[in-house]
Structure formats: C-alpha cells, structure tokens
Amino acid sequence: MTTVMFACRKNAGRSQMAAALMAHIAPHLRVMSGGTTPGREVHPQAREALAQIGLTPFSEQPQALTPDRVKEADWVITMGCGETCPVFPGKYYEDWPVEDPADQPIEKVALIRDDIERRVRDLLARIEREVPTGAVDN
Structure with missing residues (x-):
C-alpha cells in the first residue's frame, strides 16, 4: 500500500487539510501527517474550512x-518545514509553496484549502500513474 506523509511546521493547518483531503479522496492509500514543531491544537480556521466541505481534521x-x-512513507509532501524535514533515500519528496492558514480569515483559509485540494488531486493522479517528480538519491 502506498503511504503519503504530509508535513508542515505545526501540523495544525496545511498538513492537516492535505491529509484529510487525501484520506477522503483516496481511501485506498495510507495517509499520515506531522509537524516539525507540532502545535497544541489544529487551527480553528482549518477546522472550519474542512467543515465547509464536510470533512474534519486528519x-x-x-x-x-x-x-x-x-x-x-513512500511520498513526503512538505509545506513550509524546509530543511528541518528528515530526508531518506528512495522516497519521493515535494515541497508545496502553500500559504500558512494560521491567523487568516476563513475566506482566505478556504482558498488555501482549495489550493491544497488541487495539489492533492494532482498528486493522486501521479501516484496512480506511478509518475513521480523524482526520488531523492543519496
């Protein structure tokens, strides 16, 4: 089973939304999420943006x-955690330049959610075609 890890700094917004979306869209994949410095709770705005489309945080x-x-993980998708994310050979890595939803108005967070959903659907299509952007070779 293919495993996808979504990571950001706090695991309170972007990675929570990405993982929730992927788990909903592709229940046949194993999905994980994490943060390099986990927050104390999922951002309320991320909860609300997911609730708008009938989902809950991952x-x-x-x-x-x-x-x-x-x-x-087979695929590691980072969003804002940069070089603090561990890198291992043989994994597929992508860094998505997604804005942090922390302290943003819900209208902005909904746009961020929609951007993440487009990226998740694109990633899923590539995973299903087995056309990665490139594995890290060390």
Whole structure:
C-alpha cells in the first residue's frame, strides 16, 4: 500500500487539510501527517474550512514528524518545514509553496484549502500513474 506523509511546521493547518483531503479522496492509500514543531491544537480556521466541505481534521491532535514516520512513507509532501524535514533515500519528496492558514480569515483559509485540494488531486493522479517528480538519491 502506498503511504503519503504530509508535513508542515505545526501540523495544525496545511498538513492537516492535505491529509484529510487525501484520506477522503483516496481511501485506498495510507495517509499520515506531522509537524516539525507540532502545535497544541489544529487551527480553528482549518477546522472550519474542512467543515465547509464536510470533512474534519486528519487528527484531533497535531503529531510530530519523526524520522521513523518519514521512513514509513513512500511520498513526503512538505509545506513550509524546509530543511528541518528528515530526508531518506528512495522516497519521493515535494515541497508545496502553500500559504500558512494560521491567523487568516476563513475566506482566505478556504482558498488555501482549495489550493491544497488541487495539489492533492494532482498528486493522486501521479501516484496512480506511478509518475513521480523524482526520488531523492543519496
């Protein structure tokens, strides 16, 4: 089973929305999410933006992005955690330039959610065609 890890700094917004969307759209994939410095809770705006489309955050409590969890993933999608995300050979890595929804008005967070959904659907199409953008070779 293909495993996709979504990561951001706090695991309170972007990665929560991405993981919730992927889990909903592609229940045949294993989905995980995490943050390099997990927040205390999922951003209320991210909760509301997901609720607008009938979804809930991927996890109730932000999770840590650990090397062991990254090792489990086939695809690692980062959003704003930069070089603090662990990198392992043989994994497919992408960094999505997605704006942080923290402290944004719900209208802006809904646009961020929609951007993430487009990216998730594109990623899923590539996973299903097995056409990655490139594995990290070390």
